[in-house]
Amino acid sequence: MGRPENPINKDLKRNARLAAFLRMRRNRVNATYADLAELSEYSRQTLQRAASGGGTVPPWPVVESFMEVSHASSDTDGDRTRSLQHAKNLWRKARYEQRRMTGPPRPDAPVLGLVRDEADVAAVLVELYEQAGAPSMKEMEERAAGNGLLPHSTAHRIVTRKALPYSFDQFDAFLIACEVPVQRREPWHNMWIRMFGAPRRGPLRSLMENASKAMDEAVRAESFRDAAANTMALLGAA
Template sequence: MAEDITDELAELAFLLRLLRSEAGVTYDELAERTGVSAATLKRAASGGAVPALKTVRVFAQACIGDGQEWAIGRAIGKWRRARVVERGRLRSVARPVHPTLVETRGELSAALVYHYEAGGAPSLRDLQEMAGGAHLLPVSTAARIVTRQSLPASRQQCEAFLAACGVTKGRKAQWGEAWSRVTRSEHARADERKTQASERREAIDRRLARNAPAYTDPQGMAGLVAGLAPAPARGEWHSAWFAAPMRTGAVAERPSKRSVRRV
């Protein structure tokens, strides 16, 4: 693994040095253009450790000319590979199924985490910036996605997250369709549950209206309340009163003394 990280770092450092050489600028001049200290820029191009993604981005941006935007993407790509090797977590993350085969929230959530790790696990701020800003991917939302607490709130947000992770445009659209499919089926199941609950409530209401008018008629309810007997004394129970079925709409009668049996 040490050899792998050394190779990846060497490729990143070589590219950054090449860009600076072709731009013909010093580290001090780069520092003025980027707002990053010259010492930090030198360390980024030294190959000693994986630099921050933001440092790599501004380093490349400050060195390129018109028509050389590809150099930024290449520098970020090399940073991603070096970062993956440095973290060493991608091997333990299950590779996702093809986007067209995703059917559940769990499968989609696991796929997003995989692409996050494959993209070098950028910081949440870097994710937000590369996704297009806070209006597309708030930091709090990015945190919930990478910790598998929730899915993106929209297809646009899902694709923005994947773009920040370095997923290609074509594959990003396929994952966006997977998001739409999963959430659409969830909404359908939720609507079905609401319909079933509504039907159950309506069935109960119809049953009460048909079999228990005393409970729906204010006068009948008043009669029931007026006819209720006091709670039985300790050690007593009103067998005749409670065992006898109550006629619909009738007022309950107090039990006679003969119906009361002392235990």
């Protein structure tokens, strides 16, 4: 008989809840961490850490893999979908708590119905991003379908409060990147329309889209020029 598992570390309450859920999953299928690791791309130690709690929230791919290898044979597709969504909700809350405790302070965001100015819009977008688990900018761009509406550099400017979406379509792409379900987007759309008016169509919108894309290209080009200059300087000094 194996040793009893150590108690869950409760330094982060929401991470402890995630760990408890993962342990319940493992116990439900009567598997050891080694058993799960044989079916997962992650090691026994990584899976065990994910179910230990503490001050570090495991990466989502680790939690996702843990869920995939801990399904009971009797689980239906619906059961699997619901349990995975529950795990993601727990993970997002744990990540939110961790970043809230360890990151720089940020002002509280108003509820959507009380958004009054552009600073409030920026605040609610940052709050939405944080509640989505603070995905990487690459993830944001990929979730927005890669159609050029939300380049990673633009997403970064939005989540760091340096810019707002330039159009309703880019705003909607940001919602998609934060995985806001379709049925929950109406209050967000209403907020945008109240602040900036109905979605614009025609030449002005195209001009703004082209300007944003040009800005992103300029940022990438500037980065390339800086790297080339540094390389030339190093070669000259050699």
